[in-house]
Amino acid sequence: MPDQPNVINRPPGVCVPWEEKKKELPPIVGDEQLVKRIWEENDGLAYVYIWQLLLSF
């Protein structure tokens, strides 16, 4: 299970770091920066979700 607590270093704004996700993917033969950016943008929304639940709701 890739999501073991206390193993992954999650800085602010991140739930599943790109470096972790990339290990699960086949070789990226296209534009890696594009894949990375979209991953990080969506991942950031998951971060917003949990921290806004804690702070605002």
Added chain:
Amino acid sequence: MAKDTEQLYQQRLKRYTTAMRNEKPDMVPIRPFVAEFVAKYAGYTCQEVTQDFNKAFVATRKCCADFDWDAAVANMVYVWAGIPQAVGLKYYQIPGVGLDKNVGFNYLEPEEGKSFMQQEDYDELIADPTGFLYNTWLPRASGDVVARGQPTSFRNNMSFVKGAMSMMCYFSAFGPQIQAMRTECGTVSAIAGILKAPMDILADKLRGYMGLCADLMECPEKVKKACEALQPHLLHVASTSSDPSNTVPIGFWMHRGCVPFISFDHFNNIFWPTLKPIILELWKRGKQVLFYAEGKWGAHLKTFAELPEKSIVFHVDRDDVFEVSKVLGHKFCISGGIPNFLLAYGKAQEVRDHVKKVIQGVTRNGSYICDASAIVQNDATIENMKAMTEAAREYGTY
């Protein structure tokens, strides 16, 4: 958009932002944090504005259109009940659901020993705050989310889909609401973004106040480390949810981090050292913070005076607004200080007299924004809110 509405907006924006930078505007800005009052004024129940955010938006705009307010919060009944309901959160009591439909929503403090984080969970929180929230806190705070290691369920899956989509739906509605406040009413959206102190978050949603008090006595080092672990995340949320143009401040909701809720030692050694760096970093990024000092924070005014000039706006609830002004007014804009009990139970003339006294006293030391002491609920009378507004205009010219 009517040209005069935009002119009014620009005039109010300048007045509001000038005051917040502790400079003298043309007159004292009026910026009441009106919550359930908007329902009363617009003819809705508390249930309607809590459960249907569009009604809260409409009611807010009706108030903004009818009252000469420079700024207001786009929706001060901020906890739209649709989200806690979608997620299955246990800690709210919503008007109309086991609570009178004309009473504001309640936050239910967890029973002692039944908080959503236990004392033995500190290491997990400290090691990985975001992981802890998803893996441990949320399954305990929600009746639908399944604990780690347990079989999943339809309700578990739905809670994430419904929760995330409802949050996106709600947040996406603020842009049009803020724009409508501007174009329909000429009113400025008062704040953007959210900040809470690390120790307050521990007390509010994680350990509960009683749990935190026990921890401060039994394992203060763990509490401090947890606050330090939360600090970069709270900074990140405050910064990324703030106004990108840095025009309006970040709302900082101050709960129970003051004496006598905690001791001076705990304030000086944990609360403040884990909060101050956030404020300093935000200011470094050009972001002002509105200290919404709910309750009494008078024991800590000299500590707050350490902060850079203009970096905060200090809102006064139960403290003596004149004393606060003496200690902080030379560095920061002061707001509030019009007692809510007066707005609920006083006579209009008493409200006028009090507003006059506050304006004349506080503006000697710096700038002032007229507002009630605390968030205005539906106990405030319409007559008294009109009296506060009219008196601020009558006596608020520099």
